[in-house]
Amino acid sequence: MMTSTSAGWLDSLTFLTEKLxxxxxxxxxxxxxxxxxxxxxxxxxxxxxxxxxxIEVRAFLAEHDPDVLAAIEDVDRSLIQSELRRSPLERLxxxxxxxxxxxxxxxxxxxxxxxxx
Amino acid sequence: MxxxxxxxxxxxxxxxxxxxxxxxxTKDLDIVHKRSSENVERLLSVLSKLDAHFRPxxxxxxxxxxxxxxxxxxxxxxxxxxxxxxxxxxxxxxxxFDELVPHTVELSDFDMKLRVLDLPMLIKVKAEANxxxxxxxxxxxxxxxxERQKLGQG
Numbered sequence: 001m002m003t004s005t006s007a008g009w010l011d012s013l014t015f016l017t018e019k020l021x022x023x024x025x026x027x028x029x030x031x032x033x034x035x036x037x038x039x040x041x042x043x044x045x046x047x048x049x050x051x052x053x054x055i056e057v058r059a060f061l062a063e064h065d066p067d068v069l070a071a072i073e074d075v076d077r078s079l080i081q082s083e084l085r086r087s088p089l090e091r092l093x094x095x096x097x098x099x100x101x102x103x104x105x106x107x108x109x110x111x112x113x114x115x116x117x
Numbered sequence: 118m119x120x121x122x123x124x125x126x127x128x129x130x131x132x133x134x135x136x137x138x139x140x141x142x143t144k145d146l147d148i149v150h151k152r153s154s155e156n157v158e159r160l161l162s163v164l165s166k167l168d169a170h171f172r173p174x175x176x177x178x179x180x181x182x183x184x185x186x187x188x189x190x191x192x193x194x195x196x197x198x199x200x201x202x203x204x205x206x207x208x209x210x211x212x213x214f215d216e217l218v219p220h221t222v223e224l225s226d227f228d229m230k231l232r233v234l235d236l237p238m239l240i241k242v243k244a245e246a247n248x249x250x251x252x253x254x255x256x257x258x259x260x261x262x263x264e265r266q267k268l269g270q271g
């Protein structure tokens with residue numbers, strides 16, 4: 001259950017996301033920099049390392065935890081696909097909003113329980 | 118405040134998952150910091166401004182972190198004026214900031230740079246932790262990675 005202090009982080013995240021949103025609105029196209037090639041190479045290497053890690057994890061799960069491996073196929077992908085259509089910033093905002101909703105829900109349930117006693 | 122304080126850190130845990138597109142909700146912030154003496158000093162300064170103290174605080178003593186805590190190997194759980202903050206010296210055995218950096222992505226769409234643990238390493242860390250809550254999270258993390266790869270997002 002949410003604590004009252006967690007609202008502080010949520011406020012902080014809301015502030016951050018608003019700030020990021022403002023900065024995103026200011027983004028302008030830039031010319032390709034030489035460092036962009038290095039960035040691309042670094043990203044490609046990172047993806048290769050990532051593939052290796054996931055192959056390792058899949059092999060580990062196949063041996064030790066096949067139920068978890070099987071569960072991957074059962075995951076409803078539609079929610080993931082809609083998340084991936086959002087930017088990291090939008091994901092953060094959505095997560096904050098959901099957390100706020102759960103916080104309000106938990107608070108209202110708590111007060112309802114208190115009232116019924 | 119961590120960024121403004123020039124603290125070198127990596128966002129891990131639930132917030133890293135959210136930023137990577139995993140449809141989960143998180144209420145706290147987990148970070149792995151660089152354990153150099155300069156960075157630990159900067160982090161201590163920010164923690165002080167955040168009124169960070171260890172949780173749970175059974176004796177109501179508001180015990181504050183010391184530099185030696187932040188240069189160790191443990192997981193430090195704090196309550197702060199902004200809410201729960203978990204400062205992890207290492208994750209999954211002996212992986213500290215330097216070992217994790219090659220497995221991070223830098224989100225720089227913003228006017229500040231945020232270093233976030235990438236999804237493959239997040240999955241590996243969760244698999245190695247092997248706690249019930251980590252096992253529960255693995256299918257959705259791996260399904261998200263599948264979907265990201267289909268979109269060419271790695």
